[in-house]
Amino acid sequence: MPAVPFDPDALVGRAEELATVRRVLTGIGATTERATPAVLAVIGDPGIGKTRLLTELRADAGRQGLLVISGVATEFEQHLPFGALVEALDDWLRTRASGSGRAEREASELLRSLTTASAEPQTAGVGGSVWFGLHRTIRTVLAELAAPRGLVVVLDDVHWADAALIELVGYLLRRPPPGRIVLALGYRPRQVDHRVEEAVHSGTAGLVHQLRLGPLSGQESCQLIGPGLSRAARESLLRESAGNPLFLKALRHAASQPQRRARGEDEDLPPAVHAALRSEVHRLPADALTVVQAAAVAGDPFDYGLVATIAHVDDGDVVRIVDELIDRDLVRQDGSLPRFRFRHPLLRRIVYTSMPPGRRRDAHRRAAAAMQRHGAAPLLRASHVARSAAYGDVVASRLLSDAARATLWQAPATCAWLLEESLRLLPTNSDNAGERLERTLTLARALVLLGRLRDGRQIAHILLAELPDTQPESRAEAATLAATVDRLLGNYAQARAVLLGELDRLDQQEHADVACSIRLELVTGGLLAGDFTPDEADIRAAIAAAEATADRALKAAAAAVRAFASYATGRYSLARSQLDTATLLVDALPTTELARRLDAAVWLAWAEVFLERFDLAINRFERVLTLIHATGQGHLATYVMVGISQAHAQTGRFTESAEWAADAVEAAELSTSDELRTMAYTLQCLAATHLADLDTALDAGTRAVNAAGRSSDWWAASAGILLAQARLAAGTDPTQCIKQMLRAGGGPRLESIDPANRSHFYESLAHAEVARGDTTAALAWADRMDHAVSQLGPDARHRAGMAQLLRARVLIAANQPQPAAQFALAALDTFAGINAQFFVGRAHLAVGRALISTGDRQHGLAYTRQAQQIFTELDAHRHTDKAIHTQRRAGHRAIRHDSPDNPPGIGALTKRETQVARLVAQGRTNRQIAQQLLLSDRTVETHVRHICIKLDVSSRTAVAAAVTREEATR
Secondary structure, eight states: OOOOOOOOTSSSSSSSHHHHHHHHHHHHSSTTTOOOEEEEEEOSSSSSSSSHHHHHHHHHHTTTOEEEEEEEGGGGGGSTHHHHHHHHHHHHHHHTTTTTTTHHHHHHHHHHHHHOSSSSOOOOTSSSSGGHHHHHHHHHHHHHTTTTTTEEEEEEEEEGGGGGHHHHHHHHHHHHHHHSSSEEEEOOTTTSSSSHHHHHHSSOOOTTTEEEOOOOOHHHHHHOOOOOOOOHHHHHHHHHHHTHHHHHHHHHTTTTTTOOOSSSSOTSSSSHHHHHHHHHHHHHHHHHHHHHHHHHOOOOEEHHHHHHHHOOOHHHHHHHHHHHHHHSEEEEETTSSSSSSSSHHHHHHHHHTTSSSHHHHHHHHHHHHHHHHOOOOOHHHHHHHTTTOOTOOOOHHHHHHHHHHHHHHHHHHHHHHHHHHHHHHHHOOOGHHHHHHHHHHHHHHHHTTTTTTHHHHHHHHHHHHHHHHOHHHHHHHHHHHHHHHHHHHHHHHHHHHHHHHHHHHHHHTHHHHHHHHHHHHHHHHHTTOOOOOOOOHHHHHHHHHTOOOOOOOOOOOOHHHHHHHHHTTOHHHHHHHHHHHHHHHHSSSSSHHHHHHHHHHHHHHHHHHTTTOOOHHHHHHHHHHHHHHHHHGGGGHHHHHHHHHHHHTTOOOOOHHHHHHHHHHHHHHTTTTTHHHHHHHHHHHHHHHHHOOOOHHHHHHHHHEEEEOOOSSSSHHHHHHHHHHHHHOOOOOHHHHHHHHHHTTTSSTTTOOOOOGHHHHHHHHHHHHHTTTTTHHHHHHHHHHHHHHHOOOOOOOOHHHHHHHHHHHHHHHHHHHHHHHHHHHHHHHHHHHTHHHHHHHHHHHHEEEEEEOOTOOHHHHHHHHHHOOOOOOOOOOOHHHHHHHHHHHHTTTOOOOSOOSSOOOOSSSOOOHHHHHHHTTTOOHHHHHHHHHTTTTHHHHHHHHHHHHTTTOOSSSHHHHHHHHHHHHO
């Protein structure tokens, strides 16, 4: 066998992994409308070759003409939010002309939003970005960058990623950007945050490719060692390195060098390898050792200027010494820029940790001072300040506090660390008591945002125990935070007790504003949790307290809460009147006053949702989200996103509803609150059901019910009913679904649902009765719905239209098409009068079905085609399928209009539908498919019907042909 030429920089081995890399790149490199994203997770121990394989990936992608952006997370800079992504975008933008194209402008705006340290509200940037929507904005920008020629995003050393980047990676794995995108991650499995590993393991089949790198073979190791060693020395290297490329190179380099005994070892390295790497550093001349230590402090990458300042060396000498370090392969130039990186992060760690502590502290102090002279933002200086300042340094403590305020919403983990360091430095004397209180409260908020609810609650209760009664505003703020967290943890009685306790201690006449604020919290705490039976005494007391104050924001908040409470207790017309009053008060508030009582706008917007002013609610919610970013009232964010999702769902914009529900789910999961999870997953279930994404609907509904546990509030009831509705759509036995709906809703009267919303769920029960063929029972539910709507008065036009529509649909099922057509036409007039397009479409479909049943096929099909067009425009896929199915049953060959030039293929199916379609193609019967997938026969029948509609075919044979064609093109 001919000898392989020795090349110390060549990639050795990894043939199988390289083949996977190239297959993935080829998949996104070809121009195709159906290109799908991919994730490459390169996983392995330190030194195993992750970075080297990612380097090969970047080179191959570049040769294929793909855009490549890459960044590296670093061990000692984990306080910088989105560090590796910021580096990737910044490096790419440096190579582009300013404002050269839309993608560049959007990437530049995104970079600004990721790096701007400002406590002021950010204006809507790319896609209207504010903190909670930053993940969605990043996803959008990446899709934009990928559009022209494909994109590869490389994030290396993710085991050192900051918390903000970790959350982003999880989000992108759960909701990858559409199009020709590869996200490549490199990390150590034993050190990476568990959320990254969980996201990788649970990634969609076909999306995530895990490349777990193992040791090189003996032959590959020998190729890497190269010539020039005796057999005994070679065998020793193979034994010591255990096939690890970095260890092998370090030992090979040290084999002919005099050794110095190392003091201590690195936990990631075998002793011999640690000694070999350490010896490379300690053989340096004194001036080079000083410079390399300064570089380890400066950061990775580093530049000449800061290193020269830290090392106290002239610029010219630094250039010369860095060249020497490059010659020794201790550092390498970072691309074409005058920046440099250590050969490997482990080498930087050895240099940094081996510095004498006093020298390391002085180096950080000089770095902080130099960055201050150059106008660096507090956040960029914070790491050096925290590592060099001592107790009593008030200036340093304030700088860290400033940096923390700028990161509260973008990176609460960074904020918490900075505040802890700030409090460590701040002297514990009376002069600083106010600052300590403010920072401690902010720390509690940051911990709550991180999902460390119990830690945040503990700090709030400690503050309550320490604060004197002479500081009622501070005590009220701490009590409100403690009560909020208690409620999020499901401790409703404890939350109420905390607030009542504060009222008992308070001189309510002298501090009327504080009393009003606490009383409002008592009312809204239950409403937020879905308890729509507020205590009338609490409401009256809150309104009286608001009238006793001159605070306009408190008055507006009380008015909004009163309107919502009136709605919740079934006083619909009164609620609409009170809503008009509250709207005038809230809209009159300047932004600064509104920001102080943001809950006023939240309650007003929720009242607008339930009182059928959907577009006004969406606009108000979106303004609130912008202010949330500026004011730090993050406990409201999930409620607001759920509200936007609900408003979009009520108007039939289910794609938008699903997007906002997904964002709400992300926020709720980060919060670790079961209350927020219940709300978010409930809306995701609702939107997905209407989009005919039944896999997502069933999963979300199950998660919502599990999160609700034994609760019996409004959200728990809604979760149970909507899960049953999703199961009904998926073909579950209607009798079981009806039992679940009644159990969740509190019995036939739906006691767990507020009076005004019962009509929605009476509709669900009626549809379930129709599905099991009991139209008499369905008409009884329609009667209940009529009665419920009549109690709301003439202003409930939307609900009145729903009642008319429901009766029409039940009468169609009862084979009474003439009266059904009359009720459907009445519903059509009602919905057209309030511009409710989705329900206009549903009414058109009901009219069409009724007319077809009377024998008026021509007019019936005309109404049905109009319904299909409306549903298609709204992306209401489930209802589009119903319109198509109705036309086909009438003998008309209807087709989908989603994409006329590209008929839908297997990619249009959900994951479960794809499984069923492939089994159909294999010749399996419905019974066999049901047994294999552990489904009911009825559920499989429903899936097959949806598959036929989506593929625009009418037989199982045609389904099999479509599957075969699709797989042949792969």
